[in-house]
Ligand code: ADP
């Protein structure tokens with residue numbers, strides 16, 4: 001059917017934020033945030049401390065409520081139906097600056113817990129998946145250890161594996177290397193680059209601009225709760241359009 005085959009439709013966006021506004025009391029932390037992320041796209045989100053980056057990505061998996069606008073993740077609109085929060089969180093994995101591993105559980109148990117508890121995955125299957133993903137972040141040989149026995153970089157890789165065990169469609173990273181000693185940053189970035197290469201849809205809040213250049217399809221710069229500028233890395237770094245962006249890049253590069 002040539003007529004049908006000829007019609008090209010853009011894929012549904014993986015994430016669509018439209019005019020999202022959020023206040024803490026009278027303080028407006030997000031102003032008219034609109035952002036569309038297509039399947040497989042990698043976004044780097046940067047901006048000064050306090051500009052609302054964490055709040056923005058936390059709105060995507062309903063860790064924060066917002067007062068205006070809408071967020072749609074993998075076809076599910078947050079807020080409009082009972083169960084929408086659970087439906088969205090099922091698709092979204094998140095990695096934080098602080099690794100947030102459970103200290104009293106082994107690496108393997110940390111990775112098996114959520115799939116067993118909230119997905120009802122049988123133990124044998126959860127362990128198989130966990131071991132496979134721990135191998136993928138090159139830490140399979142540490143599976144029986146406790147988090148405190150690992151370096152910061154290793155713990156963060158476990159946190160990434162743990163998020164992947166839920167088989168998310170989207171991964172959100174909130175300054176995943178900011179709490180690490182410098183010598184451990186690369187191993188975590190390399191893990192993220194691997195994920196990106198495998199086609200994961202990602203939003204990464206990071207000031208690692210080398211990573212942004214290498215991986216990002218788009219770099220988004222926020223200030224004072226607004227998206228000020230977004231561009232492909234090449235033009236973002238070479239030819240920033242706004243004074244705020246230039247000032248920011250001057251400070252971090
Ligand atoms: P970023 O991640 O860019 O550093 P955040 O999203 O953490 O910024 O914070 C944006 C602004 O919102 C900051 O001014 C911060 O102080 C404020 N803020 C964050 N969380 C809260 C909260 N729970 N209550 C009140 N204000 C908050």
Ligand code: MG
Pocket residue numbers: 053054055174
């Ligand atoms: Mg933050």
